[in-house]
Every structure is written in C-alpha cells, then in structure tokens.
Amino acid sequence: MSTVNPAATSQTQQSQANAQASQTKETSESSENKDTFGGEDFNTFIRLLTAQVQNQDPMKPLDSTQFVEQLATFSSLEQQVRSNDSLQNIATMIGDLHSMLANDWLGKTVAVESSWVPYSGEAVQYSMNMPEGAERAVLNIRNSEGETVWTEDLDPEAETYSWDGSFEDGGQADSDSVFEFAIDTYQGDAYLGTIAPKVITTVTDVGNENGTTRVGTSSKLTADVRDVEKVD
Template sequence: MADAVSGIGAASTASAATQDAQKLADDLDDFMTLLTTQLQHQDPLDPMDATEFTSQLVQFASVEQQISQNSNLETLIRAQENSQLASVASYVGRFVEAESGSVQVYNGESEFNYVLHDSAEATLINIQDDTGRTVFSSEGQVSVGKHGVIWDGTDMQGNKVPDGMYKLTVSAMDGDGAPVDVTTTAIGKVTGVSYAGDEAALMLNNMEIGLSQVITLKEQAASLTDSTEDVTEEETTEETTS
C-alpha cells in the first residue's frame, strides 16, 4: 500500500471571505452604476441629497474592511493547518501505539497491549477478521497492570493470516464473576495522514487514529511494549503467542 497524505479540504474550495468579497464587489458595481445614472439625470435646480448615498458608501467601506480581516484570519488558519499537516506527515512509515479496539498485522505479526485496571480471575483475548471469524483466542494475564502481546499471525487452524486490520477484544472477570475494566492499545505502522476534521488523523491501513489517541511513537514496532509506561504503575509483562 502506498503511503499517502491527503490535503486540507479548505484548500480545494474558495474561502468564504473570497466569496463575500466577490459579492461585495458586484453589489458595489451595481450601486455605482445606479448612482452615476442618477447623478447624470438629476435636476440641476433640485440636486440629489448626498447624505443617503454617502452613508451607503461608508457602509460598503465598513463591510469591505471586515471581509479583508476575515480573509487575513482564514489565511492564518490555513497556514496553521498546513503546518500541522506537514508536521504529522513525518509520522508516515513509523509505528505508533494508540488506544484502539483493532490491531494491525504487519509483515505477518501483530503487537498490542492491554491494561487490567484491577486484578482478575480470568482474562480472555479474542481477535476476529472482518467477517467476524475468530482467528485467535487465548487466555491472558490476570494481574493488575499493563501486559504486552506479540501474536505471530497464525490463526486457530495453523494458517498465516494476511496483513491488515483485525478486531481485538480483551475481556476479564474477577473472582465474583464481575467484569474488570480493560483498556486495549494497538501498535501499527502509519501508512498515511488525513485532515478531515478538527484534528489531523493517522491512517493505519484503513483505520483512522486521532492524534489524541496516540500514546507512543517509534521508528520500529519492536520494544514498544518495553518502552511504554504502565498506566497502573505496575511492571509491564510481555508474552509471545501463536
């Protein structure tokens, strides 16, 4: 898949200030044409009162100044957005850890973390493909804290799954059968960035990750679980599963 960076939507369409300025210019042309015609045909013995059209000219000037200020503001906003987009473009090709309910299999392997916010009696890890088929299922750690998993991309029939995005579910229960809160984080390679909303988003294949979801940024996927801090201040554990 080719790396991609999408443009800012505001750059592909005319700004509101530009459209307003054009409308103002058209209205001013109409006004001046009408005023010129009226002056040419006025009665020299009873000339027009200049107060009204002078007031209208002042109003045009005021609106023109406001539109100019809006245009300058839009220019600053576009410059800021372009600067941010250029900054996040440097994420392409690097690996991020982000809060997510999906995992990315890349080069036949997937790495992810889960945090148990309390001790559990039993923990179950499930990974499904886009058809809902369970391709991986395993018991997980039960101690409170952050736990890292490296899955070798082998499904339950012993076949390698294709690279791509998969749904991750980690569920845990305590000794009384009550659910334990779990947070899952995915680790994947950034294939592109987009700017479709209020903030830039990173693309992990077909999945968008907001910058606010990113926890760690690395050049390589390896050792991400070792380098991240444990949310619960417990030591992070790591396991390799197949």
Template sequence: MDVTATTSVTTTTSASGSASSQSDYQTFLKMLTTQLQYQDPTSPMDSSDFAVQLATFSGVEQQTVTNQTLAEISAKLDALGLNDLSPWVGTEVEVDGPVAVNGQPVILRPEIDASADSAVLVVRYAAGATVARQALDVTADEFYWQPVDATGAALTAGTYAVSAESYQGDTLLGTGAVRHSATVAEARNDAQGVTLVLDDGQEVAAQSVTAPRS
C-alpha cells in the same frame, strides 16, 4: 436633465451593491460621481436624498471592508487548522482499536486487571466472530503476537478486533482494550473531528490515540 430618474436608478443599484463585492462598490461610486457631474445646477438634488445616497455609499464601503476582513480571518483559521494537524504526520502512536494483519508479528499492549491471575487474548473478525483465543502473560506489559487462528494457521490479511479478558481462577473479571503501535501517514479534519490515517491503511479517530511513542 431628469434628476429624479437618475436618483431612482442610483438608489436601486446602491441597495444591491451594499450586499455585493468590490466590483459593485466601484460601480456605485462611478454612478454617484456621474450623477453629481451631470446634475442640473438650476435644480439640484434635494439635500435629504443626497444624504441618503452618501449613507448608502458609506454602507457599501463598510461592507466591502468587512468582507475582506472576514476572508483574511478565514484564511488564518484554515492555516491554524493545518498547523494543528501537521505534528501528527510521521508520529508513532499507540492506538486502542482494530489491528491490521499483514503476515508480520505485532507488538500488543493489553490492559489486564491487576488482580487477575490469568488472561486471554481474544481475536475476532470485524463481523464479530471469534478467530482465536491465546493465553497472555499477566506480568508482561507487551505481548509479541504472531497472528494465527485457533488451528495455528496464519491469519489472512485484514483487520481484526482484539481484546484482553482478565480472569481470577475461572471467574471473568472483565475485558480490557489492547493497544498497538502505528505510524501516522496522514491527518485530516472532518465532520467527526480529527481523523488519522495510519501507515497500515487504517483510519482512526485521534481520540483513540492513547499515547505518542518516540
């Protein structure tokens, strides 16, 4: 029997098997066992060649175990990520961002400068054009907003940007954010981080949530 030829085939196969899956590992094991079974007793394999094959066999086995371990770790990390997202779903949150208008009143929480003696709610289309300006009570933490335009007509359904301008006399002190409440319908982890889908259909970054609400 030509032991040299068998050795060459086995070495080539085991080299590729070291980077393969469990099936390649089993194939390598069968080939090594077959080689030993049919080895010519009068011309045994050189001990150094045999040592190389055993070392390759060990490498294949270790690679297989490593792949299995990495797969288990990946599965646990995926499960951990889902566990981190699940508490968001069904939670009412305060969001600093656009407001979805659907004909119903919205409770807004404007950020007004503490030294302001007047404030104005500014409503804009997504493109930036101003839709309406409405006076705010600087002493109130919440504002019950009925979405209407400058003429008093109801705003069409859609998403609007809102902000609060703070004034002292005629001097503009600054523009603050306006928060509103919404319920989280879905949470997902994407390239931008955690994205929350609200019950009004909007998608906001988790970073825009200022506080959970009971």
C-alpha cells in the same frame, strides 16, 4: 417665458465634464483597485454614486433621504468587503495551524484504541490499559464472521504485545482482512469487563473532516487526533 440661469448651466456643464474625466480615470484604474477594494461590483457602485452627485441638477439637488440611504448601502458594502478580508485572513491562519499540526504528527509512532484491527500481513503491535484491580487479561480475536480464531493469556506487566496473524487451528490470516480484538479482564475469577487494544502504528497523513482534525495511519486505522496517543 422661462429664464435660463447662465450660472447654473455653466455649473452643470462643468459637473458633466468632471464626471466624464473621473469616469475615464477610474476605468483605467479599475483593474488595480479590484483586489484592493473588494471587486468590480464595489468599484461600479462607487462610480455610479460619484457620477450621481457630480451630475445632479443644482436647482434640484439629490433628495437628502435618498442620499443617506445610498451612503448606508455604501457603508454596508464597505463592511462586507472588510469582513471578507477578515475571513480570508482567518482561513489563512487556519491553514497555517493545520500545516503546523501536520508537521507535529506526521511520521510519529502513536497508539490508536480500536476493537476492529486491520491485518496487513505484518504483525500487529498493541498495548492496553488494564483496569484498576485487574490481575489477568485474555485476548480473544474473532474474524468478520464472529468466529474465534485466536485466544491468548496476556502478561499484565508487559508494556506491548504482538499478534503475527496465526490461527489456533494452524491457519494464517489473509492480508487486508479485519479482526475484532477483545481483551477480557479478571480479578481472580471475577470478570471485570472487556477492553479494546491500543494499536501501535505510524501517522501517515493529517486531514480535516467536518471541522475535526483526523489522522490516518500505516495500519489503515483513522482517528480523531484527540483520541491518539504519541508513543515515546
């Protein structure tokens, strides 16, 4: 005949009562703790682990190995929650830095190096970096078919240049067309190489593309912010 331990029975009943009270309290606070502790899954795990400890049979306590494994799971989950919080903080910092960068560039006049230059109906303003030893520079502008529509000798001493869309045959460039600008440089009669102009334009937007900060401009050119020069 089996013998009932009154003390164990009383302790078990008390544990069950405590668990029910604890679960009722945690249910009422779950919505408040959801954001603080990382979400409903986290709170559910805590409630189950607490109830398991409180309702274990005093005569057959929870296996220590299993308990350690569950505590390890709890620790891992806690670290994950903290990591998520850290990532959120990093994302917020990146957003703030992006806003600061945008404020520093928007509306600024810049020079963007490009061989292909959009024509919007207004004169294209540009500059160039003459290679060392160059004495002469010749601008050649070609249309999308590769036909040369304008040729001009450039003054190496000038700081900026302009093309108003005129063609050598008396024609005029259409708006929203794109042209190739090639500046041939010479030392005497010796050809040194071809360089691209630096289109002078205004920054209209700043964005992120595959982790790279890029700027958009009024000339419809886009570029990596590291390749853009501010013009005083």
